[in-house]
Amino acid sequence: MTGRLAGKVALVTGGASGLGAESARRMAREGAAVVLTDLQADAGQAVADEILAAGGRAAFLPHEVTDEARWIEVVAWTVERFGRIDVLVNSAGVGSGGQPILEATLEGWRRITAINLDGTFLGVRHVAPLMAAAGGGSIINLSSILGKVGLPGATAYCASKGGVLMLTKAAAVELAPLGVRVNSVHPGFIETPMVQNVFREADNGNERRDLIISSHPLGRLGVPREIADAIVFLASDESSFMTGSEVVVDGGYTAV
Numbered sequence: 001m002t003g004r005l006a007g008k009v010a011l012v013t014g015g016a017s018g019l020g021a022e023s024a025r026r027m028a029r030e031g032a033a034v035v036l037t038d039l040q041a042d043a044g045q046a047v048a049d050e051i052l053a054a055g056g057r058a059a060f061l062p063h064e065v066t067d068e069a070r071w072i073e074v075v076a077w078t079v080e081r082f083g084r085i086d087v088l089v090n091s092a093g094v095g096s097g098g099q100p101i102l103e104a105t106l107e108g109w110r111r112i113t114a115i116n117l118d119g120t121f122l123g124v125r126h127v128a129p130l131m132a133a134a135g136g137g138s139i140i141n142l143s144s145i146l147g148k149v150g151l152p153g154a155t156a157y158c159a160s161k162g163g164v165l166m167l168t169k170a171a172a173v174e175l176a177p178l179g180v181r182v183n184s185v186h187p188g189f190i191e192t193p194m195v196q197n198v199f200r201e202a203d204n205g206n207e208r209r210d211l212i213i214s215s216h217p218l219g220r221l222g223v224p225r226e227i228a229d230a231i232v233f234l235a236s237d238e239s240s241f242m243t244g245s246e247v248v249v250d251g252g253y254t255a256v
């Protein structure tokens with residue numbers, strides 16, 4: 001078996017779409033066996049089938065990341081089927097819904113933080129012990145530039161992603177002696193269904209798009225491959241001295 005991730009087993013949440021799907025494809029191409037999970041069963045199975053058709057190893061499992069009992073089942077199934085988990089990519093997430101804080105509801109806040117932050121916590125909580133017992137692993141948490149800087153209408157999203165940033169650092173420090181690395185990835189605005197839906201649902205979608213593009217010094221939105229490449233690097237032994245790092249891939253958004 002060849003590739004930068006040869007022999008590794010990766011679990012990817014949010015694997016049916018966007019950054020999770022592209023990370024799964026690219027990790028499989030580098031030799032990893034990939035278990036994709038998501039709420040969207042048909043789309044997730046289609047990504048797994050695509051990987052299998054290309055000669056890779058993959059499987060899909062339906063998974064609600066806020067459901068702790070389901071996490072336990074997903075982890076047990078993955079170990080039963082592939083023997084171990086070397087890489088966890090916590091990519092499942094939801095966008096902000098564009099709710100100004102003066103109109104926000106506790107229900108809306110809880111939904112976003114439950115999926116983006118609690119879901120990531122549960123992944124770390126249930127996969128890290130296995131990695132530690134096996135002598136190590138790499139956990140990659142999708143935060144955002146909005147875990148580092150604010151955006152109007154995105155209070156709960158920013159809070160959830162800031163939480164992911166600090167969950168990552170605290171876990172990295174605690175798990176380092178056990179050989180488990182934990183890093184966060186902070187994408188700028190990337191062309192995925194999450195971002196395309198924001199533009200589609202806005203009254204002034206084209207203007208919003210232009211405004212957001214102009215906030216990236218590189219003058220465009222990113223594409224999923226540009227985030228997946230960073231994730232492959234963090235999953236691989238090439239990043240063996242990195243833990244607790246904030247890997248910013250944002251076309252310069254936070255440099256301004």
Ligand SMILES: NC(=O)c1ccc[n+]([C@@H]2O[C@H](COP(=O)([O-])OP(=O)(O)OC[C@H]3O[C@@H](n4cnc5c(N)ncnc54)[C@H](O)[C@@H]3O)[C@@H](O)[C@H]2O)c1
Pocket residue numbers: 013014015016017018019020037038039040063064065066090091092093094095115142143144145186187188189190191192193194195
């Ligand atoms: N696209 C961007 O510009 C961008 C920027 C910064 C951070 N991110 C983060 O990257 C991650 C992936 O985003 P994306 O752009 O690929 O979005 P996406 O909407 O294309 O994919 C997200 C996936 O998560 C799944 N999901 C949502 N809620 C879930 C739940 N409760 N349980 C299980 N699965 C669930 C969805 O079904 C979907 O397939 C998210 O955490 C997002 O916040 C994205």
